[in-house]
Amino acid sequence: MAPTTAARTRAAFLLPIFLLAVVAWPGAAAAAAAQAGGYRVVSVARAGGVLSARLQLAGGGARAELGPDVQSLSLTASLETDSRLHVRITDADHQRWEVPQDIIPRNPPHHFSLAASTTNTSPRSRVLSAATSDLTFTLHTSPFFRFTVSRRSSGDVLFDTSPHLVFKDKYLELTTALPGATASLYGLGEHTKRTFRLQRNDTFTLWNADIAASNLDLNLYGSHPFYLDVRSGAGAGASHGVLLLNSNGMDIEYGGSYLTYKVIGGVLDFYFFAGQTPLDVVDQYTQLIGRPAPMPYWSFGFHQCRYGYKNLADLEGVVAGYAKARIPLEVMWTDIDYMDAFKDFTLDPVNFPAGPMRRFVDRLHQNGQKYVVILDPGINVNETYGTFIRGMQQDVFLKWNNSNYLGKVWPGYVYFPDFLNPRAATFWAKEISLFRRTLPVDGLWIDMNEISNFIDPPTLNTIDDPPYRINNSGVHRPLNNKTVPASAVHYGGVREYDAHNLYGFLEARATHGALIADTGRRPFVLSRSTFVGSGRYTAHWTGDNAATWDDLRYSINTMLSFGLFGIPMVGADICGFSGNTTEELCSRWIQLGAFYPFSRDHSAIGTIRRELYLWETVARSARKALGLRYRLLPYIYTLMHEAHTTGAPMxxxxxxxxxxxxxxxxxxxxxxxxxxxxxxxxxxxxxxxxxxxxxxxxxxxxxxxxxxxxxxxxxxxxxxxxxxxxxxxxxxxxxxxxxxxxxxxxxxxxxxxxxxxxxxxxxxxxxxxxxxxxxxxxxxxxxxxxxxxxxxxxxxxxxxxxxxxxxxxxxxxxxxxxxxxxxxxxxxxxxxxxxxxxxxxxxxxxxxxxxxxxxxxxxxxxxxxxxxxxxxxxxxxxxxxxxxxx
CATH class of the missing domain: 2.60.40.1180 (Golgi alpha-mannosidase II)
Structure with a gap:
């Protein structure tokens, strides 16, 4: 068992000290920084275990077309535990948006004491270090501000910023040098990539979007500005992690020898995790963002779904087909087909009538099987619809131009619950509870929560279309493309511009809490959209892939990335979602998918059916591969416990x-x-x-x-x-x-x-x-x-x-x-x-x-x-x- 955070913290500062280092930035680089902008250090102070500095804009700034520079910045650096360093840079004179504490609780820097520390001064640098930590922070004060993070045991430089810091209202830029020959980077999601290891000269855009996962190298459903760096060379295997805790849209450019963050808001809030092993890094990372939620034992069985099941008889036929073929089937799923006109918390009275559906679910339960259905966040604007009426009465919807924002999704025109509003979670929990009185589902699948919108809202101002356009959808589309307006307003005056990437996280948290309250049992939630820390509440699937051999191969990369992100319960749609699979592809896919932590067959409407019993060769593969999976269930479930206690990927x-x-x-x-x-x-x-x-x-x-x-x-x-x-x-x-x-x-x-x-x-x-x-x-x-x-x-x-x-x-x-x-x-x-x-x-x-x-x-x-x-x-x-x- 891993030591607790408190135990690590106590151990970390028994003998803390400040160290002094003098490091000069090369003159040529300093001259280049002066031309490009940058900041000078005008004061440095220490209080307890926190090193703070004030930075002043040097010269005329840079990238004038992106707006005026912030004149004065404040920096704080603190060793929060023996393995975690926190570096935060923000506007010294004005409050800016940051990820709220109730989303990712963080200990304030003064919580950790360095009472026995001493400080030395130098005209060129200040160093923050502790005897029990392998991380050293160096603030370089001359000629221009920059900072480095290094490993005390080896001297290896982990993060080395250039003097070219840009800090504007809607554009922040920071670059770190990397040892291109010895650094292997992983993470920075969510994207479908050809390789798990990041490839140089690639850009990673973070802005949650309803873009099919079958598209390579585009921003997809989640935002995780975290990477793992594994070094080769003399200290092969030494690993560390870096998180930029920021929910705004961003491009991260990886050039092999450098990494550049280009962020359109918020603050530069970095966390560094010392490692040294990869498992250590994920342990330290999930100590901060939250441990993965435990998943119920049944969720490790095999799941079957399809968008396009026509009626209850279709569902019953699928369950019978698996039983006849002697292929394990744990959970039956239904996509939006079960709803009345695609409205949440309703049943189609003709094809999925309430009474027969209840008896169907009861039979599943009697047979040791489960049932899961989908929910989308959009609530149909319909004066006869109970969920809509109650939502209006409780005033829980996202605002725009002083009224509820009107979007369009599967049921037609909709309002979206504002999950930053505390009343929205209460509303959502009540609707789930009412629905479960009709149909006692065992888990909930939340989709379209980027938020997906079938219309493009107009661009009204620089909030909707800021001066710097991130590479949204691969063609620098406006932020509003197929989602709600960036200028929409959440509870407390929070702009969608800042909170956009949090929506799926917030809905997952509300859904997780609702299921606990209603069932008293361990929840199972599957979310498409995720953010840093979503693993505390939800599992994830890799979204709308395609029935191709490439998608089969790429699914491994995405699965491994989400293990790094603290979301170990992850898998891809087996046999592919869109397009027509083949017998051979489906057979090979179940051989792989049987060992995804989350193992589900799912396909799109209009494609050929692909239940595993339909081809005998696929059925043989399924019986063999799933047979081994079910033999390994005690081992797999033990891995879930390890993930829940240490963050270790499954x-x-x-x-x-x-x-x-x-x-x-x-x-x-x-x-x-x-x-x-x-x-x-x-x-x-x-x-x-x-x-x-x-x-x-x-x-x-x-x-x-x-x-x-x-x-x-x-x-x-x-x-x-x-x-x-x-x-x-x-x-x-x-x-x-x-x-x-x-x-x-x-x-x-x-x-x-x-x-x-x-x-x-x-x-x-x-x-x-x-x-x-x-x-x-x-x-x-x-x-x-x-x-x-x-x-x-x-x-x-x-x-x-x-x-x-x-x-x-x-x-x-x-x-x-x-x-x-x-x-x-x-x-x-x-x-x-x-x-x-x-x-x-x-x-x-x-x-x-x-x-x-x-x-x-x-x-x-x-x-x-x-x-x-x-x-x-x-x-x-x-x-x-x-x-x-x-």
Whole structure:
């Protein structure tokens, strides 16, 4: 378990000090900065643990066409924890928009004390550092203002701003130098990219927009101005993170040797996270923005949806089709088809009538299955519509020109709830509760919340069309393009210009709270639009992709990016949303999609149907891949607990587990689930083999337990990939808790557990298992009912092997009834030809064999696999299992 923020903070400042450094900026660069504008430092002060400075505009400023420069700026820098540095630059004389504290709570700088610190002065620089922090902040005071952030242990410069700082009312610009040869950057979303690692000479525009995810390199549904930097070279694997906490539109230009922020409002509010490992960075990042919300156990089953289901009989036919094909189906979904004229919180009285729909959902629940429907934020302007009437009575809608803004979406003309208004969350929760009295849905899918608008509002002023046009939609379209006006006004006088990127976050928060209040259970919310910290409330899918092989491949990049953003429950529409899929593409997509954290088949109206049972080859792939997913559910759910407590992504790039292997930095056609399950899918048509990279160590096939790779260095291997097969391997050193699969998670959870013990080269392995009821709002915690069991394994000098369990915590009653029935050891040394194998459970001999086969023990000679069956070891009780050679 990761130490708490408070514990880290206490540790951070036992011996804090200020250090002094003198760093001169080259004269040529200073002269260039004078021509381009920039600021001079006119005063520096320290109060407690905060270094502050006042900056004054030097010369005539820059980019005059973008408006006048702010004359005086204030800077504050503070080491908020031992691993987090906060640097904030804003107008010294006027208050500006910032992301509100109630959206992302932040400790004020004075919360952390540096009482034992001292300060030294220099005409050229001031340095903020602490003995227990690896981050050092240097304020360069001459000849022009700039700052650097460096790593104290190595001297490596992490962030190095140029003197060319531009700060206007509607345009901020700051550039940092990067060591182009040794820095690998990831993040800065949401975009569909050809590669996971950011490519130089690319621009990342952040302005939430309803643009199909099948479009490359455009601003999409979410804004996450955060990146992870992994360095190669002498300190290979040293990683840090950088967040610009700003909700305004922006372009971020990445040139390989530099990164330039061009922001159209707000303040420059930077957070730096020390790492040093990639997992450390995400842990530190989610300490600030909030840990990912726990997802209910059932949400890790397989989901089926389509925009275009015609009626209730269509839904019933799909459920029956999956059952007949013996393909797991956990959750049935319905897109906007279920609504009466596309109005939220209504049912089509002809095609989806209330009574029969209620009975349908009851049958799903009786079978251990769930039901989820979509909601869009636009409320139809209709005097006979109860939701509209109540919204008007409570005055909860977004304003424009002193009246409610009138937009247009699926139901026609609509008003949009203003979720910055506290009354809007109350209104929204009441409507959800009323709807659930009619139809007890198990989760909610919130879409079109960028906000999407089918009309382009007029451009009235420089709020709607500011002097600097970000690269919106790839062609520098106005901010108002297919959304609400930037000049619209939220509760408290907040402009849409500033809060636009927050809308999906705010709706997700309101929906999450509404479901908790109404059900008392752990909510499941799926949102298209997201912002920094959305993972506290919602899962995410990658939006409107297309049924192409490229979209199949790119889905891995987006999934891995959202793991960095603190939204680990993520997946793409399996078999593609738009366009017509093919049998081969759909077969390969379920082989990949079975291992997305969020696994859902979804398609668009007007396209061919693509339920997994419609083609027998796809059905075979689904049974095989989903069969393994359901066997791995205990492991996957344990990853959810890890994500909730440390922020660790569930689906991870290879360098998260192998940061010193620089060959992993560009791998984005494979990924890890957790630290040691490697998925290597087919991503090309006609392929029956996969070129896969395996980092150093042992790798075992999870379908047949064969040893695929054993290497002291990373190596590429060509793997056979028959039409119905995906390659999934486990790294030596891991213990995987598994269960016999079933067609629903509720049935699977009743089955006995198996442990797969994959021994590393050193003969050791470890793993853990988290258990709870899968639906309580709290996952773990002081008051929850849960169990956490850790497993370790080691080998003895004679080749014997021992696995032990350690019950870390157990307040979950069923853990005494759930048992481990089988343990499979992979990578064992072959016993002597005449040796006797024996099994000892808690020191008592349970079975033996001179042939390698017995009721309780099987051994695959030459394969290093031993399988102990017939066990009944309670999860909640510690045990020791030993396989010895006598």
């Amino acid at each position: 689906a991870r790039p290879l360098f998260f587990s192998y940061p010193k292997d620089v060959n992993t930095y560009g791998v984005d056609r494979q990924f890890l689930l957790g630290r040691g399950v490697l998925v290597s899918p087919v991503l090309k048509p006609g392929a029956t083999a996969v070129d896969a990279y395996f980092p150093a160590g042992r790798w075992f096939n999870l379908f047949d337990y064969s040893l695929t790779v054993a290497s002291v260095t990373g190596k590429r291997v060509t793997l056979p990939a028959p039409v119905d097969t995906v390659n999934v391997h486990v790294a030596g050193g891991n213990i995987l808790p598994m269960q016999r699969p079933a067609v629903t998670t509720s049935r699977s959870r009743q089955n006995v557990f198996h442990l797969v013990v994959a021994l590393g080269e050193d003969g050791e392995a470890d793993g853990e298992l988290f258990l709870d009821d899968g639906e309580s709002p709290e996952m773990g915690g002081e008051h929850g009912k849960w169990a956490l069991v850790r497993f370790t394994c080691g080998t003895g000098p004679g080749g014997g092997v021992t696995v032990k369990s350690h019950v870390v915590h157990d307040s979950y009653g069923p853990s005494r009834k759930l048992v481990v029935g089988k343990v499979v050891f992979l990578g064992l040394r072959s016993p002597a030809t005449k040796g006797e194998l024996a099994v000892f459970v808690n020191g008592v001999k349970a079975a033996n064999s001179t042939t390698g086969r017995a009721a309780a023990l099987g051994y695959r000679r030459g394969g290093g696999v031993a399988q102990v069956t017939g066990l009944s070891l309670p999860i909640g009780k510690e045990f020791e299992l030993k396989v010895a050679m006598l």
